[in-house]
Amino acid sequence: MVTVPTPTGTPTARDSGRTAQRRAAAASPAGEPHRSGGAAAAARRETIAGYGFLGPWLVGFFGLTVGPMAVSLYLAFTRYDIFNPPEWVGFGNFVRMFTDDPVFLRSAQVTLEYVLLGTPVKLAAALAVALLLNSITRGSGFFRSAFYTPSLIGASVSVAIVWRAMFAGDGPVDSSLQVLGVELGGWVGDVDLAIPMMIILVVWQFGAPMVIFLAGLKQVPTELYEAAQVDGAGPVHRFWKVTVPMLSPVIFFNLLLETIHAFQVFGSAFIISNGSGAPGGRLNFITLYMYKRGFADMQMGYAAAIAWVVLVVVAIIAAIMFRTARSWVYYAGDNR
Known part of the structure; x- marks a missing residue:
């Protein structure tokens, strides 16, 4: 088998691949951390801004919903009349x-x-x-x-x-029904x-x-x-x-x-x-x-x-x- 020598100054495929790898390795330390650091900083700023806009809702949710619910759950197991401290009764209320x-x-x-x-x-x-x-x-x-x-x-x-007032004994609804011959005597005071x-x-x-x-x-x-x-x-x-x-x-x-x-x-x-x-x-x-x-x-x-x-x-x-x-x-x- 005859080996054909590569002409001087002409890079082979292997040499081209090695050169590309060296160039990528040389560029990576300087460029990649800068790009990832900038993206991370932007993501942190967006997160802070999001929580800033969400802050009033979170305060209301925990202060006006979760907090009162937790307190009411505790009071459900107590005897409490507002004026005196709660007295623990366990499942007595239930x-x-x-x-x-x-x-x-x-x-x-x-x-x-x-x-x-x-x-x-x-x-x-x-x-x-x-x-x-x-x-x-x-x-x-x-x-x-x-x-x-x-x-x-x-x-x-x-x-x-x-x-x-409409459904009372002398209200418009009862009066209208009386015209049709229906005597109900008012809805408000009727159990049925x-x-x-x-x-x-x-x-x-x-x-x-x-x-x-x-x-x-x-x-x-x-x-x-x-x-x-x-x-x-x-x-x-x-x-x-x-x-x-x-x-x-x-x-x-x-x-x-x-x-x-x-x-x-x-x-x-x-x-x-x-x-x-x-x-x-x-x-x-x-x-x-x-x-x-x-x-x-x-x-x-x-x-x-x-x-x-x-x-x-x-x-x-x-x-x-x-x-x-x-x-x-x-x-x-x-x-x-």
Whole structure:
């Protein structure tokens, strides 16, 4: 085999590779640390700026949410009347709650009744109006704003006062029903009509879930309705086979939020019943009962225990909703 010598001054491939490596090694100590150090400094500045903007929220979160929750958790295991130091009683408040306080059990029953009846009716009304607004083109903005307005003022004290006057024995609602031959004698003082009156009030405030439903309806592809119509599906069939499955994530979101909100009803029940929960304890919701125990009877430790029981119950209900949602909530790209 004949070896052909490399001409003098002409670098081989091996020499070129070694030269490139030497150049990279020579440039690395001077350039790379400078670039990485500059990037790290910029990242630190961005992090500091981010925490600076986030600072007010963090102060509010830990000072006004986490801190009070931790204190209330401690007070739930104490006997505390605000004026004297807390006295540790362990699980005494919780034992008393479920074994020696029939008023608490009654208020829990009334609250669950309100949640189970009021939430579905409110969501059904919101969805019905959203479907109606989705089908019209002219004036939809005006009607959307008009239907949403009660959600802005529905929880105010003035609305609760007006509501109590409307459903009183001589109020407009009772007078209108008398014209139709229906004698009810007022809703406010009737044990059987107190909860329906509160449900009508919460249904009147369906604007927020209605807007969310309407936004979800705008995202449903029209091709699905056209294909279903070509296959001969009627309006009812298209609603159950197209609208409801495509809208199921929005339905789940509204159901979760409105269930949590229903457990928090307080202001309207307090105003309409004058803080007593009358008639017959039908408006003595769990939040109102907790308020009376804490601020009227000065049993702040017992009220804190009630608050934590409500929190645990709502958390369990939310967990059940998330667990069961896998069987009926469908997302885009879901192959089930």
